[in-house]
Amino acid sequence: MSFISRGFKGRGRREGAAGRLPPGQYLEHGFPVLSAGPTPHTPLDRWDFTMVGQVDQVRRWTWDEFLALPAETITRDIHCVTKWSKLDSTWTGVSVDTLLDGVETSADYVLAFCDGGYTTNLPLEDVTGGKAWIAYAYEGQPLAPAHGGPARLLVPHLYFWKSAKWVRGLELLAADQPGFWESLGYHNRGDPWREQRYWGDE
Amino acid sequence: MGAVPSRLSWRVATVRAVQPETQRVLSLVLDVPGWDGHQPGQHIDVRLTAADGYQAQRSYSISSAPEDPAITITVERLDDGEVSPYLADVLRPGDGLELRGPIGGWFTWTTQDGGPLLLVAGGSGLAPLMAMLRHRAARRSTVPVRLLYSSRGFDDIIYRAELDRLVSHDPDLAVVHTLTRSQPPGWTGYARRIDGAMLAAVAWAPEARPLAMVCGPTPMVEAVADALVALGHDPGRIRTERFGPTGG
CATH class of the missing domain: 2.40.30.10 (Translation factors)
Incomplete structure (x- = not known):
């Protein structure tokens, strides 16, 4: 029998998110901002997105080239490790599958790198097969800098720190390499449905 | 690691x-x-x-x-x-x-990390910074620290008496308050939201390479971090933690 908090009744369940809230999460209607440092402001004429590391050749897109790629608009629930979840958020961006199309690689992992120096690591299979995007619009509007604009990685099936803000590229790697939060106590994979928040969870 | x-x-x-x-x-x-x-x-x-x-x-x-x-x-x-x-x-x-x-292994400071240390807090965002001040006092550290603390009114300042006490016998600690919504009669301190001019007056020059720890509501943290960068501070020396309007 687990501990019961004397006098706690709880009211979150009345909000009826019916099976869409992972364990320990609560429903959030706003869009909180979380980041470890100042918000970078890279001018679009100096922005590019690159695919580097274990690739047959480096791929690079300028902002205009990136916008010309086939885009998808998707609606997903997102889950932050700080406990809030937001349902039905709508994003527009380029599928990582599209960016990897034609890339020859033997890599099993990726490390996303960003303006400001942030990194996050993922197994390649977590960003392929229609599971990850480079998003540049949120709810039909250009993505605000505080939320990761001009573009952020979007991997909605994992905790949101994996959806790296201000992303500038992916490095394809043969061996896994912990990113920023993954080196500072947060779980290496971060599956919200298994509540993989911190080192040693599960 | x-x-x-x-x-x-x-x-x-x-x-x-x-x-x-x-x-x-x-x-x-x-x-x-x-x-x-x-x-x-x-x-x-x-x-x-x-x-x-x-x-x-x-x-x-x-x-x-x-x-x-x-x-x-x-x-x-x-x-x-x-x-x-x-x-x-x-x-x-x-x-x-x-x-x-x-x-959390990022928004942390111990006396071994040295200084100078610039702490910028809004409201209850002072809490993690207070742990740093209390730790520094317990270690009798002389690392120079400046705290710029924004509260709505005088009665909203948390740990006010303790901050006064810490400052009173520590020449290496400075605490500067700003009260954004209401000020008591005779208040001579800042009476506006933290901005670049206030940071320029309170913070060390960028050449001193202070480590800045900023914690508070998101708009305040965004404004302070942006202003510090605009003043010439190294973005890599600015660490942020946000207390959103959410969190319940």
């Missing part, structure tokens, strides 16, 4: 004391069995469980120093929150409270 991952297990702490700080903010002093210590700036997760098994979790910064015998969290009561009203209104000394931690 290099540490062996060990599970942060849930423990049942005992509430030793409930201390009002201001009308909307309180501190909970907790005895935590088997607590292994923390770094100033880290937080804990609190988990409430109802009789029918329903659970709610939130994160709270530790405001006590690692040198203190018990851990203290400082909580702002949010009227529409789910967890903070319970902590503020229901919890009494002797009650159990389930928690795990410490969590």
Whole structure:
């Protein structure tokens, strides 16, 4: 029998998110901002997105080239490790599958790198097969800098720190390499449905 | 990096004391069995469980120093929150409270990290920075520290007496208040939101390479971090933690 908090009744369940809230999460209607440092402001004429590391050749897109790629608009629930979840958020961006199309690689992992120096690591299979995007619009509007604009990685099936803000590229790697939060106590994979928040969870 | 991952297990702490700080903010002093210590700036997760098994979790910064015998969290009561009203209104000394931690390895500072140290806080965002000030005092450190602290009004300043006491006998510590909504008669301090001019006056010059730790509501943190960068401070020396309007 687990501990019961004397006098706690709880009211979150009345909000009826019916099976869409992972364990320990609560429903959030706003869009909180979380980041470890100042918000970078890279001018679009100096922005590019690159695919580097274990690739047959480096791929690079300028902002205009990136916008010309086939885009998808998707609606997903997102889950932050700080406990809030937001349902039905709508994003527009380029599928990582599209960016990897034609890339020859033997890599099993990726490390996303960003303006400001942030990194996050993922197994390649977590960003392929229609599971990850480079998003540049949120709810039909250009993505605000505080939320990761001009573009952020979007991997909605994992905790949101994996959806790296201000992303500038992916490095394809043969061996896994912990990113920023993954080196500072947060779980290496971060599956919200298994509540993989911190080192040693599960 | 290099540490062996060990599970942060849930423990049942005992509430030793409930201390009002201001009308909307309180501190909970907790005895935590088997607590292994923390770094100033880290937080804990609190988990409430109802009789029918329903659970709610939130994160709270530790405001006590690692040198203190018990851990203290400082909580702002949010009227529409789910967890903070319970902590503020229901919890009494002797009650159990389930928690795990410490969590977070980035927004931390110990005396070994040196300085100069610029602390910028808004409202209850002072909590993790207070852990740093208390730690520094416990170690009798002379690392130069400046705290710029924004509150709505005079009575909203948390730890006011303790800050006054710390400053009174420490030439290496400066505390500068700004009151954004109301000021008492005779107030001669700042009376506006933190901006670039205020930071230029209070912070060290960028050449001194201060480490800046900024914690508060998101708009304030965004404004302060942007202003510090605009003043020429190295973005890599600015660390932020945000207390959103959410969090309950």
